[in-house]
Amino acid sequence: MEKIYDLIIIGAGPAGLTAAIYAQRARLNxxxxxxxxxxxxxxxxxxxxxxxxxPEVISAQKLMKQVQKQAENLGTKLNYEEARSIALEDxxxxxxxxxxxxxxxxxxxxxxxxxxxxxxxxxxxxxxGRGISYCATCDAxxxxxxxxxxxxxGNMALQExxxxxxxxxxxxxxxxxxxLRGEKILQERITKNPKIxxxxxxxVDQIYxxxxxxxxxxxxxxxxxxxxxxCSGLFIFVGLKPNxxxxxxxxxxxxxxxxxxxxxxxxxxRGIFACGDVRKNLLKQVIVACGEGALATxxxxxxxxxxxxxxxK
Amino acid sequence: MEKIYDLIIIGAGPAGLTAAIYAQRARLNxxxxxxxxxxxxxxxxxxxxxxxxxPEVISAQKLMKQVQKQAENLGTKLNYEEARSIALEDxxxxxxxxxxxxxxxxxxxxxxxxxxxxxxxxxxxxxxGRGISYCATCDAxxxxxxxxxxxxxGNMALQExxxxxxxxxxxxxxxxxxxLRGEKILQERITKNPKIxxxxxxxVDQIYxxxxxxxxxxxxxxxxxxxxxxCSGLFIFVGLKPNxxxxxxxxxxxxxxxxxxxxxxxxxxRGIFACGDVRKNLLKQVIVACGEGALATxxxxxxxxxxxxxxxK
Numbered sequence: 001m002e003k004i005y006d007l008i009i010i011g012a013g014p015a016g017l018t019a020a021i022y023a024q025r026a027r028l029n030x031x032x033x034x035x036x037x038x039x040x041x042x043x044x045x046x047x048x049x050x051x052x053x054x055p056e057v058i059s060a061q062k063l064m065k066q067v068q069k070q071a072e073n074l075g076t077k078l079n080y081e082e083a084r085s086i087a088l089e090d091x092x093x094x095x096x097x098x099x100x101x102x103x104x105x106x107x108x109x110x111x112x113x114x115x116x117x118x119x120x121x122x123x124x125x126x127x128x129g130r131g132i133s134y135c136a137t138c139d140a141x142x143x144x145x146x147x148x149x150x151x152x153x154g155n156m157a158l159q160e161x162x163x164x165x166x167x168x169x170x171x172x173x174x175x176x177x178x179x180l181r182g183e184k185i186l187q188e189r190i191t192k193n194p195k196i197x198x199x200x201x202x203x204v205d206q207i208y209x210x211x212x213x214x215x216x217x218x219x220x221x222x223x224x225x226x227x228x229x230x231c232s233g234l235f236i237f238v239g240l241k242p243n244x245x246x247x248x249x250x251x252x253x254x255x256x257x258x259x260x261x262x263x264x265x266x267x268x269x270r271g272i273f274a275c276g277d278v279r280k281n282l283l284k285q286v287i288v289a290c291g292e293g294a295l296a297t298x299x300x301x302x303x304x305x306x307x308x309x310x311x312x313k
Numbered sequence: 314m315e316k317i318y319d320l321i322i323i324g325a326g327p328a329g330l331t332a333a334i335y336a337q338r339a340r341l342n343x344x345x346x347x348x349x350x351x352x353x354x355x356x357x358x359x360x361x362x363x364x365x366x367x368p369e370v371i372s373a374q375k376l377m378k379q380v381q382k383q384a385e386n387l388g389t390k391l392n393y394e395e396a397r398s399i400a401l402e403d404x405x406x407x408x409x410x411x412x413x414x415x416x417x418x419x420x421x422x423x424x425x426x427x428x429x430x431x432x433x434x435x436x437x438x439x440x441x442g443r444g445i446s447y448c449a450t451c452d453a454x455x456x457x458x459x460x461x462x463x464x465x466x467g468n469m470a471l472q473e474x475x476x477x478x479x480x481x482x483x484x485x486x487x488x489x490x491x492x493l494r495g496e497k498i499l500q501e502r503i504t505k506n507p508k509i510x511x512x513x514x515x516x517v518d519q520i521y522x523x524x525x526x527x528x529x530x531x532x533x534x535x536x537x538x539x540x541x542x543x544c545s546g547l548f549i550f551v552g553l554k555p556n557x558x559x560x561x562x563x564x565x566x567x568x569x570x571x572x573x574x575x576x577x578x579x580x581x582x583r584g585i586f587a588c589g590d591v592r593k594n595l596l597k598q599v600i601v602a603c604g605e606g607a608l609a610t611x612x613x614x615x616x617x618x619x620x621x622x623x624x625x626k
Contacts, residue, residue, distance in 0.1 A: 018365045018600065025363060027497035050338060052331045052603045053366055053376055055383040063366055070368040074498075181625055184340035185387075263576060264595060282577060283611045287331065290365045291604020298596045312494055 005029050005105040006304050007297070008095055010083045011243075013040020014286045015276025016111035017067045017076075018293030019300075024074035026301050032071075033097065035082035039064035041113050041277065042286055044135045045156075046163050051286050063286075083112075085246055086272070091307050093271065106307050107271045107300040110247065110259060111293060114240035114277040114284070119151065123207050124236075131213025132234050136160035139233075140167045148233035149174055149216055151204055157237035158182040158190055164235065165195040172229060173198045176221060199229075207234060242278045254280045265296045271303050318342050318418040319617050320610070321408055323396045324556075326353020327599045328589025329424030330380045330389075331606030332613075337387035339614050345384075346410065348395035352377035354426050354553075354590065355599055357448040358469075359476050364599050376599075396425075398559055399585070404620050406584065419620050420584045420613040423560065423572060424606060427553035427590040427597070432464065436520050437549075444526025445547050449473035452546075453480045461546035462487055462529055464517055470550035471495035471503055477548065478508040485542060486511045489534060512542075520547060555591045567593045578609045584616050 007023055009016050012034035023030040042048065045060045054063070072078070081097040086108060088094075095103040116134040118124055124132060133139040136150075140163055148168045150161045153175035159182075161173050173190065178200050180187050190196050199218060205226060206217040215230040242257045252260045252268035258280035265273045275296040276289035305311070320336055322329050325347035336343040355361065358373045367376070385391070394410040399421060401407075408416040429447040431437055437445060446452040449463075453476055461481045463474045466488035472495075474486050486503065491513050493500050503509050512531060518539060519530040528543040555571045557564070565573045565581035571593035578586045588609040589602035618624070 014365070021363055021365060025496045025498040027501070050334055050607075051366065052327070052334060052380045052383060052606075053364065055379050055386055066368050067365045070365060073368055177625065179625060183338045185338040188340075283608045285604075285607055287600075287607050288604045291598075291601045293365075294363075294598055294600050295596045312490065312492060 002104055004092065005031060005103060007107045007109065007300055008033060008093075008103055008105040009109045009111060010095070011040070011111035011113055011276075011278070012038035012068070012078060013111060013113045013276060013289065014042060014064070014067065015113070015278075015289040015293040015296070016040075016109070017064075017071045018290040019109050019111060019275060019297045020071040020076040021067075021074060022294050022297035023300075024071065024076055026297065028297070028301060028304065031077045031079055031103070033079055033081045033083050033095070033103075035080070035098075038068045038078065041115065044116075044137055045159060046137045048286060067290075083246055086250060088250065088269065091271070106304050108273065109293075109296045109300055110244075110267070110272065110274045110278055111276045111289075111296070112243035112278045114242040114258075116156070116237060117239045117241045119204060119236050119238060121204060121207065127207055127209065127213050127234070130211060131209065131232055132207070132236065134236055136163045136235050139235075140164050143168045143233045145169045146232045147230065148172070148235060149204070149229060149231045150235045150237065151175075152237035152239075153177060153180045153182065154237065154239070155182040155186060158186040160235055160237055161196055162186070162189055162193065165193050168195065168233070171196045172231065174202050174204060174218060175200060176203050177201065204234070240277060240284065244278060264299045265292060266299060266303075271300075271307070273300050315417055317405065318344060318416060320420045320422065320613055321346060321406075321416055321418040322422045322424060323408070324353070324424035324426055324589075324591070325351035325381070325391060326424060326426045326589060326602065327355060327377070327380065328426070328591075328602040328606040328609070329353070329422070330377075330384045331603040332422050332424060332588060332610045333384040333389040334380075334387060335607050335610035336613075337384065337389055339610065341610070341614060341617065344390045344392055344416065346392055346394045346396050346408070346416075348393070348411075351381045351391060354428065357429075357450055358472060359450045361599060380603075396559055399563060401563070401582065404584070419617050421586070422606075422609045422613055423557075423580070423585065423587045423591055424589045424602075424609070425556035425591050427555040427571075429469070429550060430552045430554045432517060432549050432551060434517060434520065440520055440522065440526050440547070443524060444522065444545055445520070445549065447549055449476045449548050452548075453477050456481045456546045458482045459545045460543065461485070461548060462517070462542060462544045463548045463550065464488075465550035465552075466490060466493045466495065467550065467552070468495040468499065471499040473548055473550055474509055475499070475502055475506065478506050481508065481546070484509045485544065487515050487517060487531060488513060489516050490514065517547070553590060553597065557591060577612045578605060579612060579616075584613075584620070586613050
């Protein structure tokens with residue numbers, strides 16, 4: 001007979017790994033599917049300052065290694081496979097992976113997170129790795145003593161601009177609005193940093209260069225005037241795109257593609273839960289994702305017991 | 314002119330301290346009111362195994378010290394005062410403390426947590442500290458080589474019974490149902506522990522003794538039969554009672570006294586938010602409380618900006 005899992009967790013970032021910790025403690029027969037590397041999107045950040053429990057700054061790398069270890073110590077099984085689709089068959093869910101494998105399970109927790117969004121302008125794709133980057137922590141050292149532009153005004157843009165200032169000679173922070181959105185503590189650091197200059201109410205209209213990025217054409221949204229800004233790097237942090245393509249046909253998503261759930265984190269399909277950045281939640285933070293991961297397993301366990309006819313009495 | 318705070322956080326447990334970390338990073342003018350000791354109800358537990366980030370078991374004491382330090386490093390002001398009431402005056406909230414002080418603020422986050430509930434039987438109050446306890450971590454050493462009873466079947470009851478087994482000679486776990494509710498991993502440890510015996514479907518009907526507890530009369534809910542169980546300690550873990558007396562006249566509470574909120578953690582009054590164990594949420598866990606604390610501040614900040622007329626544009 002084919003094996004039927006209690007629970008499959010898709011994604012091994014903060015939300016998925018926390019869900020796994022709770023699943024192991026609940027002794028659910030579980031496997032975690034991860035398409036690439038455990039740790040999630042937060043690994044693109046250098047360090048994390050606001051995860052409660054670490055008064056000294058901890059590297060994102062180290063924190064996530066520890067969470068992974070905690071999950072593995074409890075017996076978490078991590079399979080390196082990418083979920084391609086979920087099919088429903090009565091109470092069972094069948095997950096097909098890109099490697100051609102098939103998993104049967106009673107409940108699913110989707111914790112596939114989100115990626116940085118593309119700007120969506122011409123030549124953007126062509127220049128990826130040739131000046132365009134979505135991760136300063138990964139690529140900053142290539143821009144030592146160079147001039148770079150950063151697009152965005154949220155936490156990620158500010159953090160990454162600050163990180164870049166350790167390498168680049170000059171950073172232009174290009175933001176479409178007249179004020180920043182990221183945490184005030186980060187805004188203060190940006191303002192104090194002599195290498196960073198903010199270009200307000202402006203967007204990148206064009207990217208120019210031959211083999212590599214040589215500069216961008218900026219457009220001021222108020223005056224409608226454009227001007228060229230020479231730079232050898234363009235770092236883009238303009239929001240998140242959830243990893244929900246593989247469920248777009250079966251789950252209700254919001255207009256940006258995030259999974260809609262109720263307070264109990266259940267999606268529009270019974271037995272399929274979502275937590276962390278992939279969910280239409282109100283704050284994208286590691287601590288929030290972890291809290292949701294714990295709750296998702298708790299609710300999944302209730303559902304599994306119900307399906308199995310186990311009643312607490 | 315009287316000082317008006319942006320935000321007052323009531324309670325310095327996991328939820329309140331996380332809210333404070335985020336408030337400091339958002340540069341909100343904030344004070345945290347704590348009636349007794351920072352750290353919250355979790356300090357009554359010995360250790361914590363399921364808070365992501367600590368693969369080795371960490372003591373609850375140590376974890377909460379670290380969270381407090383993190384909040385204080387960022388400049389959190391902690392005032393040792395007990396909130397007695399909240400009054401509303403246009404956009405402002407006025408908090409009166411039992412020490413007779415008055416705080417004016419735009420927004421409030423209630424993170425006062427919950428306490429272990431009393432059983433509600435005769436002589437219970439009389440025997441507190443004379444055999445009756447709501448905290449094994451605090452009182453277990455007094456029961457070295459003695460026989461004790463533990464009432465409850467949830468996580469707390471199981472954890473505390475296990476902790477007691479390091480000291481007591483014999484532990485009877487009295488539970489009103491026919492199965493336990495706590496995590497399976499804890500259930501397994503209970504079953505394996507030779508010192509612990511479960512008494513199913515039973516409740517404590519009476520406590521007897523003179524100066525101190527000498528035993529309890531148990532009643533089997535199925536057979537309706539009673540029998541005496543001699544013991545010198547009775548540890549009670551039958552659920553939580555939220556600390557909401559001080560707001561019961563102004564906020565909507567559920568039938569058990571927990572604060573009702575929407576997904577954005579706002580209570581029935583605009584500008585008053587709730588997070589952690591005091592809230593009518595679905596899982597009482599440190600990681601969940603911390604996640605909610607972060608979100609509460611995020612939503613409070615939005616509210617404060619709105620009241621101040623600061624618009625992100």
